[in-house]
Amino acid sequence: MSHSHNHNHSHNHSDLKGRNLLISILLNIIITVAQVIGGLLSGSLSLLSDALHNFSDVVSLMVSYIAERLSKKQASLQKTFGYKRAEILAAFINAATLIIVAVLLIIEAVERFQNPQEIESNLVIWLSFVAILGNGFSVLLLKKDSQSNMNMKSAYLHLLTDMMASVAVLIGGLLMKYFQLFLVDSVLTFAIAVYLIIMGYSLLKNSFKVLMLFTPEDIEVEDIVRVVQDIDVIKNVHHVHIWQLNEEEIHLEAHIDFKEDITLSEFDVILHKIEDLVFHNFGINHVNIQPEFGKCDDKHVIVQD
Incomplete structure (x- = not known):
């Protein structure tokens, strides 16, 4: 038997997220085109590398926008979870592109460092200033949602x-x-790339853990077992699975062995008590419990495939 505490965002908020992403996409397309032209005219590697990163922004923002739209689609008989994990997948893809872009920048920076070239600095100065304004505005648009949504965080980063x-x-x-x-052009490119790798790896690791159904880092399985077993009528909690479906849903699945052969209505009361306990103590909002009494299985196995 299962139950869930739903905490869905309003349609207006979701539409606002989509609008902000679209504005950011348009701004970055304009910046990318301007920087490519400026980089070719000036001979600046850092400007061209910035244009490459901006292009990756355009792609990542498009991925984020598509994922955000998909995540709102209803579940079906063939897709019982709908597209709830689309935004996590988008975050993983975007984090991977951050790292790939960074590696390419490092290669280019090393090559240019060995063969520095004179650069038209005036064009570099003006176009980088335009990019700061455009990206700064986009950062402000996405900052709020980035604090609670992994997909938006990947776009924000x-x-x-x-x-x-x-x-x-x-x-x-x-x-x-x-x-x-002129060597500073290569040095700055290299520094930017290292920072991208650090930020990208952190997001890649977190989104990978969600995709692999790992238990969230801030939840201890033993603590949940102890809290639930403190309920008088419960003898044992075993075969526990805890995973994060997306940004809003954490699921708990477990077998519970009861001391008495209780009725279904009595179990329903206990189930609601378990749901409240794990929700308020651990943030788990979807609970699926298999009740048992006198069943012959290993009660000492807390986690099992």
Whole structure:
């Protein structure tokens, strides 16, 4: 038997998320085109690398937007969970692209470091300033939702790191203009890439854990077993599975051995008590319990395939 505590966002909030993503996509398309043209004209690797990152932003934002739309689709007989995991999958894809882009930037930075070239710094300065404004606005649009949604966080990180990259490019352009330090172009590109790898790996790891149905890090299975077993009529809790379906749903599945052969109505009362306990103590909002009495199975196995 199962029950769930539902905490769905309103349609208005979801529409706002979609609108913000669309605005960010449009801004990054404009920035990418401008930086590619400017990078080719000026010969700036950091500007071209920033354009590459902006293009990855466009792709990641599109992935995030599609996933956000899919996540609202209703479940069906063939898709009993609907597309609730679409946003987690999008976060995983976007995190992977962050790391891939970073590796490409490192390769390019090393090659340019070995063969530095003179760069038209004025164009670099102005285009990086435009990118800072565009990405900064997009970052503000997505910041609130990024705190509670892994998909939006992946899009937010793409934009935040690109804004930081543009700041680095601007600083590099100023140093090249006034001090002729052309090597700084490669150094800044390398630094940006390292930061991307650090941020991308963290998000990749977290989204991977959700996709693999790992128990959330802040939940201890033993603590849940102890809390539930403290209920008088419960003898044993075993065969426990805990997983996070998406940003809003954490599921608990378990077998519970009762001390007495209770009635179905009595079990229903206990089930509601279990649901309240695990929801308020551990944030678990979907509970599926298999009741047992005198069944011959291993009661000492808490977790089993």
